[in-house]
Amino acid sequence: MEDSRLDRVPTDPEETEEAAEDFEYPETRQKKHNVPAIIVGLLTVALAVYGIYSLISLGLGAVMERREAKARAAYETYYPFLIPAAAIDIEPFEDVTVAQMSELVEMSVWALLSEQLDPAQYDYQGDELVIPQAQVAASYQKFFGTERPIEHMTVQGYGYEFAYDAASASYRIPLSTITPLYTPVIVSAETVGNSVVLTVGLQSVGMYEQDMKTGELTAPEPDKYIRVTLRSVSSGWYMSAVRSSGIPEVA
Numbered sequence: 001m002e003d004s005r006l007d008r009v010p011t012d013p014e015e016t017e018e019a020a021e022d023f024e025y026p027e028t029r030q031k032k033h034n035v036p037a038i039i040v041g042l043l044t045v046a047l048a049v050y051g052i053y054s055l056i057s058l059g060l061g062a063v064m065e066r067r068e069a070k071a072r073a074a075y076e077t078y079y080p081f082l083i084p085a086a087a088i089d090i091e092p093f094e095d096v097t098v099a100q101m102s103e104l105v106e107m108s109v110w111a112l113l114s115e116q117l118d119p120a121q122y123d124y125q126g127d128e129l130v131i132p133q134a135q136v137a138a139s140y141q142k143f144f145g146t147e148r149p150i151e152h153m154t155v156q157g158y159g160y161e162f163a164y165d166a167a168s169a170s171y172r173i174p175l176s177t178i179t180p181l182y183t184p185v186i187v188s189a190e191t192v193g194n195s196v197v198l199t200v201g202l203q204s205v206g207m208y209e210q211d212m213k214t215g216e217l218t219a220p221e222p223d224k225y226i227r228v229t230l231r232s233v234s235s236g237w238y239m240s241a242v243r244s245s246g247i248p249e250v251a
Contacts, residue, residue: 074189075186075189077237078189080111080114081228082186083184084143085184086180086202087107087110087114088157088180088181089181090103090107090242095241096144096147096239097147105136105152106157108136109131109139109162112136113173124175128163128172129172131170133169133170136150137152142236145231145238160178180205181204182202182203182205185200186198186201187200187248194232196229197229198227199225199226200228201222201225202223202225204223225246226242227243227244
């Protein structure tokens with residue numbers, strides 16, 4: 001039950017001051033990457049994704065009530081699953097066992113690229129970064145659980161290719177800018193049993209508009225919406241379904 005005090009407008013000056021102190025300003029997070037020049041191009045995608053996410057956070061409003069702030073903070077747990085899914089514009093699936101394996105692999109690689117990579121861990125071949133298949137498999141299991149084993153393969157995205165080399169048991173990633181197709185914003189979250197169903201808007205990357213007078217950035221309306229089901233297991237969460245969704249109703 002919501003605290004009725006949230007709906008009462010304080011009239012006493014002291015109450016007004018206390019109410020102002022209760023407001024929380026949402027924190028925006030921006031990961032910083034300290035990497036050699038050889039992989040600056042590759043990690044442009046990570047900077048772009050998290051930079052865009054910072055803009056999304058700003059677009060949610062400068063001030064929100066305590067209960068809303070707590071809800072947004074809870075969403076932080078889910079965004080690592082949604083950023084790779086939005087980046088590749090994943091096709092809907094009713095269950096991970098019937099999802100396109102190529103997209104599951106592509107999303108698993110994207111998840112690694114969106115993290116803060118330690119360049120000392122990897123080898124290079126020409127203009128490509130070499131990622132061991134074991135790390136891709138671990139990323140896959142983190143996202144999709146153990147119900148369906150990974151099938152390693154070469155995957156192609158929009159303007160890039162993650163090439164699988166069976167001989168060296170590794171993936172070759174191009175050292176170039178890789179731009180995500182969409183960035184996600186969570187509209188709502190609903191708990192159903194041991195799962196949470198997220199309504200997620202997919203916003204086009206790079207479509208923010210800036211007010212020339214105030215300098216404020218306005219986020220674009222989502223191009224589409226999806227409903228993502230994350231199931232809770234002993235080791236955390238994993239993505240069990242992605243469904244198309246219409247425009248959510250505004251309460």
